[in-house]
Amino acid sequence: MATATAAPTATPEPESEARPNVSRDELLKYYREMLLIRRFEEKAGQLYGMGLIGGFCHLYIGQEAVVVGLEAAAEEGDKRITSYRDHGHMLACGMDAKGVMAELTGREGGYSKGKGGSMHMFSKERHFYGGHGIVAAQVPIGAGLAFADKYLNNGRVTFTYFGDGAANQGQVYESYNMAQLWSLPVVFVIENNQYAMGTSVKRSTMSRTYWERGAAYGIAGEEVDGMDVLAVKAAGERAVAHCRSGAGPYILEVKTYRYRGHSMSDPAKYRTREEVQKMKEERDPIEQVRSMLLTGSHASEDDLKAIDKEIRDIVNEAAEFSKESPEPDLTELWTDIVA
Numbered sequence: 252m253a254t255a256t257a258a259p260t261a262t263p264e265p266e267s268e269a270r271p272n273v274s275r276d277e278l279l280k281y282y283r284e285m286l287l288i289r290r291f292e293e294k295a296g297q298l299y300g301m302g303l304i305g306g307f308c309h310l311y312i313g314q315e316a317v318v319v320g321l322e323a324a325a326e327e328g329d330k331r332i333t334s335y336r337d338h339g340h341m342l343a344c345g346m347d348a349k350g351v352m353a354e355l356t357g358r359e360g361g362y363s364k365g366k367g368g369s370m371h372m373f374s375k376e377r378h379f380y381g382g383h384g385i386v387a388a389q390v391p392i393g394a395g396l397a398f399a400d401k402y403l404n405n406g407r408v409t410f411t412y413f414g415d416g417a418a419n420q421g422q423v424y425e426s427y428n429m430a431q432l433w434s435l436p437v438v439f440v441i442e443n444n445q446y447a448m449g450t451s452v453k454r455s456t457m458s459r460t461y462w463e464r465g466a467a468y469g470i471a472g473e474e475v476d477g478m479d480v481l482a483v484k485a486a487g488e489r490a491v492a493h494c495r496s497g498a499g500p501y502i503l504e505v506k507t508y509r510y511r512g513h514s515m516s517d518p519a520k521y522r523t524r525e526e527v528q529k530m531k532e533e534r535d536p537i538e539q540v541r542s543m544l545l546t547g548s549h550a551s552e553d554d555l556k557a558i559d560k561e562i563r564d565i566v567n568e569a570a571e572f573s574k575e576s577p578e579p580d581l582t583e584l585w586t587d588i589v590a
C-alpha cells in the first residue's frame with residue numbers, strides 16, 4: 252500500500268522531467284479555460300457591485316489553475332464536489348456560463364432556477380455535486396460519492412475539493428479514515444490559498460503540510476504548485492491513476508492564492524497590498540501560460556487578443572442572459588422541497 256512518505260513526489264524530480272510534454276493546443280485550451288473563469292468572476296464582481304447579485308458571493312480569481320489542471324486529468328463520468336467558492340469548478344467541468352451567472356442573479360434560467368444562488372448549484376449532466384456553504388460538509392459527501400462508484404465498480408473517481416481552513420475540521424479525518432479503510436476512489440484536493448476568511452494558516456495550525464496528515468491513515472499524497480497549471484495536471488494524473496488502480500484515496504495539497512477578498516464583504520486587513528501584488532506579478536497562473544505561448548511562438552499577441560475577445564463575448568452574453576431571464580415564479584416557493 253502506498254503511504255504518504257512513499258508518495259510519488261516525496262523525492263522531487265528534476266524540473267525538466269517533472270514537466271510534462273505539452274502541445275500548443277493543450278496550452279491554448281488551458282489559457283482559454285483559465286481566462287473564462289477570470290473574466291466570469293470579474294463580471295460577477297461587477298454585477299454584485301451593481302446590486303444585481305444578492306447574498307454571499309466568493310470569487311475564485313487567482314486559483315484558476317487548480318480546477319483547470321485537475322479537470323485536464325479527469326475523464327468523462329468522474330465527479331466533483333466543492334465548497335461555496337465554486338464558480339470556477341462549474342465552468343471548468345463544462346457547465347454553461349449563462350446558467351451559472353443567472354443563478355447568481357437569482358433568475359429562472361439559473362442552474363437552481365434562481366433559488367440557490369452562488370453557493371448552491373448542481374449539474375447531474377456534468378457530475379457536479381455542489382456548491383456547499385458549510386465548511387468541510389462536502390468532504391464526507393465526496394467520500395460517499397466515491398463509495399457509490401466503488402460499489403458500482405464503474406472506474407469513476409471523485410474530486411473532493413476543500414480549503415486550508417476546512418482541512419482543520421474533524422469530519423475531514425473521519426472521511427480520510429473511512430476512505431482508506433474502504434479503498435475509495437476519491438482525490439481529496441486541499442486548495443491551500445493560505446487564508447480561511449481573515450485567518451492566515453500561520454495563525455491557525457501547527458502542522459502546515461496539510462497533505463502529510465493523511466499519513467496517519469496510510470493515505471498517499473503530495474503537495475503541488477497550484478499556480479502552475481501543468482504541474483497541477485501532472486499531479487492530478489498521478490492521483491487519478493492511484494485511485495483508478497484500486498489503491499484507495501489520494502491527497503493533493505494544491506498551493507494557491509486568492510487575489511480578492513474572502514467574499515464580497517472583506518475588509519482585507521489581514522494581509523498587505525504588497526503581498527497580493529507580488530503574487531499577481533510573479534506567480535499569476537494565466538500569465539505563466541500566456542508567456543509560454545508567446546515565448547514558444549505557439550501564439551502571437553493577435554491570436555491571444557482574439558481569444559480574449561471570444562471569452563469576453565461569452566461572459567457578456569452570460570451577463571445579459573442573467574439580467575433578462577425572469578425572476579422565478581412565486582409558485583416555485585413550493586417546488587424542489589424535501590418534506
Ligand SMILES: Cc1ncc(C[n+]2csc(CCOP(=O)(O)OP(=O)(O)O)c2C)c(N)n1
Nearest residue numbers: 336384385386414415416417444446447448
Ligand atoms: C461549519 C462552518 N463554520 C464556519 C463557517 C464560516 N466560514 C465560511 S468560509 C470560512 C473559511 C474557510 O476557509 P477555507 O477552508 O480556507 O476556504 P477558502 O474560503 O479559503 O476557499 C468560514 C470559517 C461556515 N460556513 N461553516
Ligand SMILES: [Mg+2]
Nearest residue numbers: 414415446447
Ligand atoms: Mg483558504
